[in-house]
Amino acid sequence: MSALQIADVDLTRPDDLRAWNALLGEGFNAGREAAWWASAETTLAQYGDPKPGLTSVLLTATLEGRPVGAAGADADPGEAADVEISVLPDARRQGIGTALAEAVRERLRGFAEVAQAETYSEAGVAFGTALGLRAGHQEHRLLQDLPVEAAALRAQQRTAPGVEVRSWTGACPDDVIEDWTRLTTQMEEDVPMGDLTRPATRSDVSSVRRSEQRMADQGWILVRSLARLGCRSVGYTEIFVNRHDPEILTQDDTLVDRGHRGHGVGRALKLANLENLMTLHEVNDARWIQTYTALDNAPMLALNRAIGFRIVDQLTILEGPVG
Structure with missing residues (x-):
């Protein structure tokens, strides 16, 4: 051509x-x-x-x-x-x-040596396969319509005995940065990757701080919540709001420590963080929150649906040698 x-x-x-x-x-x-x-x-x-x-x-x-x-x-x-x-x-x-x-x-x-590529269509999967890539992981993409009323959020609250949720915007407070780093490291190790090459774990306090600064420089507002049980942090969640284009927000990681799953901690985190989010004037014109959930993560899919998310399409990540 x-x-x-x-x-x-x-x-x-x-x-x-x-x-x-x-x-x-x-x-x-x-x-x-x-x-x-x-x-x-x-x-x-x-x-x-x-x-x-x-x-x-x-x-x-x-x-x-x-x-x-x-x-x-x-x-x-x-x-x-x-x-x-x-x-x-x-x-x-x-x-x-x-x-x-x-x-x-x-x-x-x-x-x-290895490349990964994303697609949302069967044609994209076929194209990648023809290039020598293989489908390694799939996730649902979900949307939640905004705004969400605070009263509707509170109506969904369930008791998570002994759990206290702390919410903020921006960089992680110094007094919980070690806990935040430990949990984000666990997220890197636990996040479903299917048959994809898993990246090396990179979280430490300095890398967390560098990431926060880079995101702030790019216009991101970090909306975060941390769950504590007694003196131990057992889970976190975060939503990203872009100052330059706030129409679609990004629900990023949600993690509950392995020993505390199935007791309502994830629900408490997500609802508290949504309530925190709706207090920001930067989201007045936002229309959706977008998130991703692995196809086989039934508990998170059920929770996301319960708080108002709906599946809109499916992500496929392909992988293969650069050659």
Whole structure:
């Protein structure tokens, strides 16, 4: 396809970064309901201050001078590279995605041995499989409509004997940072990964603080709750709100310590954090909260449905060698 051109994006040119991000998101989210995508401001902050050691590949595809697709890949040393490839709907089935995938592979060689890619469609799974990837993990994507009334949240509260939930926004308070770090480390070890390569555990206090600062610099507000039983922290949850694009919020991790599951701690955490969330003026224009749950995580699926989430589509993560 001689008229197809694949070009690297210049990370020092803000307009090029904005155009790449918009093009990648337009193709990736086509036809999906209320699908979150990183804002231009967040993207500029992310690539303007990259993580040390991170290798990033950003590509655009043009056909006869018209932008038709994009790709992005980020590779931490020793980890699987995260790859995203998208083609605009009216330009598909012309080899553009394959050309982008080959260009990504070429640029990742020497920086990563394994690549992981996400898709929300059967066609995307078939495309990845044709490239030599295999489906390694699947999750439901769920949405909760906003606003949620505080009275409705309180009506769902159940007693979790002896459990106290503490909520805040922003960085973790110093007096519980060690507990937060321990629980986030456990989350990294426990989170369902199916047959995917599991990343190395990276949580320590300094890495938690670096992550908090990077997220703040990118415009994220961290809405967090921690459950304590006596003098021990036994669970946490967090929601991310983007100041630049608050329409769709992200319910991220929820973890309950293994020895305290099945006693209402997760419900208490989620409801307290939702109530905390609804006090923020930044969410006045928010329409949805988005979250993900592994297909076989029946207890979390049941809890999410009980507090108002509904399944909207299904994520498949594929993995294979960079080659």
